[in-house]
Amino acid sequence: MLVGMRNGESDPAAPRSGPILARIAGATAFAIGALALAGWALGVPALKSVVPGLAQMKANTALCGVLAGVSLWLAARPAAGSPDGRWRLRGARAAGALVALLAGLTLLEYLLGRNLGIDQLLFRDAARAPLTSHPGRMAPNSAAGFLLLGLALAALDWEPRPGARPAQWLAFGAFGISLAGLVGYLYHATALYRLASFTGMSINTGAALFAASLGALAARPHTGLMGVFNAPGAGGRMARASLPAVAGVTLVIGWLRLQVERAGHLGAEAGVAVMVTSVILVFAVVLYVTAASAERGEAARREAEGLFRSAVDASPNGMLMVDPAGRIVLLNRQTEAIFGYRSEEMLGRPVEMLLPERFRAGHEGHRRDFLAEPRTRQMGAGRDLRARRKDGREVPVEIGLNPVAGEGGTHVLASVIDITERKRVEDELRRSNEELERFAYVASHDLQEPLRMVGSYVQLLAKRYRGKLDADADEFIGYSLDGALRMQRLIEELLAYSRVGTRGADPVPTDAGAVVAGALRSLKLAIEEAGATVTVGPLPTVLADPGQLEQVFLNLISNALKFRGSAPPEIQVSAERRDRAWELRVRDNGLGIDPQYFERIFVIFQRLHGREEYPGTGMGLAIVKKIVERHGGRIRVESAPGAGSTFAFTLPAAEGSEEVRG
Numbered sequence: 068m069l070v071g072m073r074n075g076e077s078d079p080a081a082p083r084s085g086p087i088l089a090r091i092a093g094a095t096a097f098a099i100g101a102l103a104l105a106g107w108a109l110g111v112p113a114l115k116s117v118v119p120g121l122a123q124m125k126a127n128t129a130l131c132g133v134l135a136g137v138s139l140w141l142a143a144r145p146a147a148g149s150p151d152g153r154w155r156l157r158g159a160r161a162a163g164a165l166v167a168l169l170a171g172l173t174l175l176e177y178l179l180g181r182n183l184g185i186d187q188l189l190f191r192d193a194a195r196a197p198l199t200s201h202p203g204r205m206a207p208n209s210a211a212g213f214l215l216l217g218l219a220l221a222a223l224d225w226e227p228r229p230g231a232r233p234a235q236w237l238a239f240g241a242f243g244i245s246l247a248g249l250v251g252y253l254y255h256a257t258a259l260y261r262l263a264s265f266t267g268m269s270i271n272t273g274a275a276l277f278a279a280s281l282g283a284l285a286a287r288p289h290t291g292l293m294g295v296f297n298a299p300g301a302g303g304r305m306a307r308a309s310l311p312a313v314a315g316v317t318l319v320i321g322w323l324r325l326q327v328e329r330a331g332h333l334g335a336e337a338g339v340a341v342m343v344t345s346v347i348l349v350f351a352v353v354l355y356v357t358a359a360s361a362e363r364g365e366a367a368r369r370e371a372e373g374l375f376r377s378a379v380d381a382s383p384n385g386m387l388m389v390d391p392a393g394r395i396v397l398l399n400r401q402t403e404a405i406f407g408y409r410s411e412e413m414l415g416r417p418v419e420m421l422l423p424e425r426f427r428a429g430h431e432g433h434r435r436d437f438l439a440e441p442r443t444r445q446m447g448a449g450r451d452l453r454a455r456r457k458d459g460r461e462v463p464v465e466i467g468l469n470p471v472a473g474e475g476g477t478h479v480l481a482s483v484i485d486i487t488e489r490k491r492v493e494d495e496l497r498r499s500n501e502e503l504e505r506f507a508y509v510a511s512h513d514l515q516e517p518l519r520m521v522g523s524y525v526q527l528l529a530k531r532y533r534g535k536l537d538a539d540a541d542e543f544i545g546y547s548l549d550g551a552l553r554m555q556r557l558i559e560e561l562l563a564y565s566r567v568g569t570r571g572a573d574p575v576p577t578d579a580g581a582v583v584a585g586a587l588r589s590l591k592l593a594i595e596e597a598g599a600t601v602t603v604g605p606l607p608t609v610l611a612d613p614g615q616l617e618q619v620f621l622n623l624i625s626n627a628l629k630f631r632g633s634a635p636p637e638i639q640v641s642a643e644r645r646d647r648a649w650e651l652r653v654r655d656n657g658l659g660i661d662p663q664y665f666e667r668i669f670v671i672f673q674r675l676h677g678r679e680e681y682p683g684t685g686m687g688l689a690i691v692k693k694i695v696e697r698h699g700g701r702i703r704v705e706s707a708p709g710a711g712s713t714f715a716f717t718l719p720a721a722e723g724s725e726e727v728r729g
Contacts, residue, residue, distance in 0.1 A: 085288035089143040092282025097136025099275040103129035107190040115269075121252075122198035122261070122269040126189040127173065128205040131166045131213045132275035138162035138220040139282040156224065163220025170205070170213035177207050177265070198267035206266040212244035212276045219283045232291025238283035239292060245276035253318070254325055316349045385483035389418045391476035393434055405464075405485050407457035423455045434479075441470030441477050454483070463490045521547075572612045574698060576721035579651060580606040582613055583640055586620040590628070597628045599636035606642050607649045609718040615694045616718075620653070622687040623714050627655035632709070648700065649720050654713040660706040668704070691716075 103124040106114025115123040124132075142159035169185070176183050186192070186203035196202065205213075219237035226232060248268040251259025261267030284293055324342045328334070379386050385405045388397035395413045403410060406421055413420070418434075419427040446452065446466035454464045467482040525547045533541055583603055587594070594601060601624070609616075620640070627638045639654040660668065669692040695702045695716045706712035 085285045085293075086143040089139050089282040089286040092278045092285065093136040093139025093143065095136070096132045096139070096275045096279035096282070099124075099271050099278070100129040100132025100134075100136065103271060104133065104189075116197070117270040120197055122206070122267040122272075123196055124269045124271045124275075125192065125203055125205045125266075126187075127169055127185065127203065128209055128213070128269075128272050128275075130189065131169055131205075131217070132272075132279065134162045134166045135213070135216055135220065135275070135279040138166070139279060139286060142220065142223050142286055143282075159223065160221045163217050163223070165217070166213055167217025167221060170210045170217055173205050173210040174207065174214060176201075176204065177210070198261060198269075200265045204266055206260075206268045206272070207262050208244055208248065208260070209268045209272050209276065212241045212280070215244070216241040216276065216280050216283060219280075223283065223286060226290070229290075232287060232293075235284055235287070235292040238280045241276060242280035242284065245273045245280060248273035249277060250318070254321065316353075317346060320345045320349070382482075385481075385485070387413075387418075387481050387483065388471065389434075389479045389481065391438065391478065393417050393419070393431065396478070397480075402483065405456075405462070405483060406454065412457075421454050423453050423461055426453075437468060437470075437479065438477055441479075443467070443469045446481070462487050572614065574610040574612055574719070576608050577611045577613045577616060578606070578608050579611075579616065579642065579649075579718075582611075582616045583620050586617050586624060589621060590624055593625070593628050597631060597636050599628055599631075599638060601638045602640070604639070604641040606640070606651070607644075608721040609649050609651075610721050611698055611718050612694075615697070619691050619694050619716070622691050623653040626687060627653065627657055627712075630712075631655070631657045644720070645717060647720055648717045650715050650717050652713055652715045654711065656711040659708045659710045660704065660712055661708055662706070665704050665706075669702070 102114050104126060106112065107126045107129070112119065112123070138159045141155040141162070172183055172185055176186070182201070186201060188203075190203070192199070192203035215237045219234040219241065222234045222237070225234060248260040249270070251257065251261075252270055252273070257267070260273065287293065320342055380399045382399060382401060385402035386397070386399045387395055387402050390396050394415055395418055396415075398410055398413055402413070406413070419430050422430055444467075446468050452464050452466060453461045455461055463486050465484045465486055469480045469482070471478045471480050525544060529541075529544045533544070580603065583606060587601060587603075624638060624640075628636055634656060637656045639652075641652050641654070643650050643652070669688050691714075692702050695718070698718050700717040700719070702714065702716035704712060704714050
């Protein structure tokens with residue numbers, strides 16, 4: 068049974084619409100402020116006040132709108148890691164700080180009852196302007212809103228602790244002040260946009276402050292207050308669905324109530340009662356719709372989680388999840404079977420309990436290293452991993468690690484496979500191969516001496532008695548001598564084959580070009596006799612045993628010279644990069660090979676031609692294949708009768724061998 072499943076979801080990425088909305092809001096605030104400044108510069112009242120007779124947007128207020136728009140535009144997509152991004156962030160903070168400074172000085176003027184000389188610094192203002200107590204001075208509620216907004220823009224990226232964004236709460240306060248002013252104009256409630264007898268907030272000021280504060284909230288949508296609204300879970304979906312509906316319907320109900328009361332159909336008490344009832348009903352409907360949607364999403368999530376539980380629990384591998392502190396929080400049945408513990412004995416315990424004691428001390432450091440750069444990979448690649456069962460027995464395992472973002476940080480999902488049976492089979496196969504190699508070596512070595520003796524005496528017979536006996540005797544002696552020499556060559560090839568795995572040197576960075584040059588020097592006479600042309604392209608540095616690699620090229624080039632057609636042999640040696648390996652090719656224009664024999668030619672003692680046509684033992688390509696596989700590579704052939712052959716084999720690339728040498 069799958070147990071310990073946690074319901075955390077991955078941290079959502081910042082919504083793509085957030086920066087776009089912030090830039091649009093910044094452009095809106097900038098445009099409103101710029102139009103008002105143009106109205107002051109050109110003396111056009113319509114640009115300073117939306118409706119004649121209402122409050123004007125003061126020049127200082129318009130400047131705050133322009134600066135707030137600039138700050139939002141720069142901060143919306145900062146690309147903080149680049150020099151350009153750092154410049155943008157510094158500019159955004161500076162513009163926000165100027166907004167806060169100008170608004171703060173204005174509030175200080177109201178508190179101290181003094182003129183600090185900033186009210187008409189840009190333009191002269193008429194003393195009798197509508198809803199103006201001090202010429203050129205922005206309204207106190209406007210100043211309070213822009214002070215909060217300026218501080219929010221200056222501290223937009225300040226995060227005193229993970230997930231905390233004070234700037235968003237400051238921007239929310241500015242949003243509330245602007246909303247109050249705009250609602251006051253909608254309902255003709257003067258007290259909401261004008262405090263006592265002081266200068267009142269204009270409609271365009273409220274609109275600019277509303278847009279800029281909304282943009283400040285949207286600029287960093289993935290954490291803090293906005294992180295809740297943008298969360299992918301049910302809470303975020305409910306907030307996003309209900310807030311616009313509740314706000315819009317409430318505004319409409321309030322406006323309708325005001326119109327009904329003004330028409331004399333309802334008194335104040337009845338109007339309040341009707342509005343409260345309507346708001347409650349609207350809230351109930353909105354909550355029902357959003358809750359139903361959230362429940363459908365939750366049901367789908369539960370179904371998906373159930374399927375996931377079933378899939379993981381049915382896995383033939385052990386599956387366990389470890390939290391950032393190294394405690395086991397999830398496991399399946401196969402994990403219980405591998406380690407011999409019950410689920411309740413493992414949940415909440417450190418994962419080190421499943422390791423042999425000699426490895427426990429260093430494991431915490433390995434976990435920290437993985438969490439510092441989490442990625443899907445094999446644990447301890449290339450090492451013999453051991454796990455400890457409840458009974459103390461150690462078992463060989465393979466472990467795959469997968470990072471999973473969850474509540475509280477990155478968790479690690481580990482896939483565990485008990486490879487005891489595989490190890491047993493591999494050990495038996497290795498012992499069998501070693502015994503076969505020893506047998507082949509001993510048999511080959513022990514057979515050489517009597518064969519040499521037989522060959523020597525047959526040669527002596529041929530030398531002393533050729534022509535002295537009859538023709539049949541001479542023929543029989545010739546057959547005997549040929550058979551002894553051929554058997555001796557077979558034994559030598561078999562001995563070379565058995566030594567590939569036991570006498571080879573450790574792979575080292577090897578210049579393949581130098582190896583091919585050595586092979587060509589050894590084959591110089593054969594190349595000249597065949598009239599062959601050998602072209603060697605740029606070759607890389609590979610990890611190989613230089614002696615065995617030269618043996619590979621000797622065999623492949625020799626075959627190209629031997630199995631040639633009527634035209635002079637043309638042999639090409641080249642290389643091509645294949646991920647972390649190099650593919651080396653030897654191509655010829657010889658007889659070619661029928662595809663049905665591609666596998667057969669790499670088997671020992673297999674020949675496609677008679678000994679009378681082409682001498683040899685049939686061991687060359689088998690030795691080549693064994694050498695390539697010893698280096699962790701693979702060999703293949705591309706050919707067709709009469710079209711030549713291309714033998715291609717892969718070898719590991721040496722570190723830094725991205726380029727090839729000519």
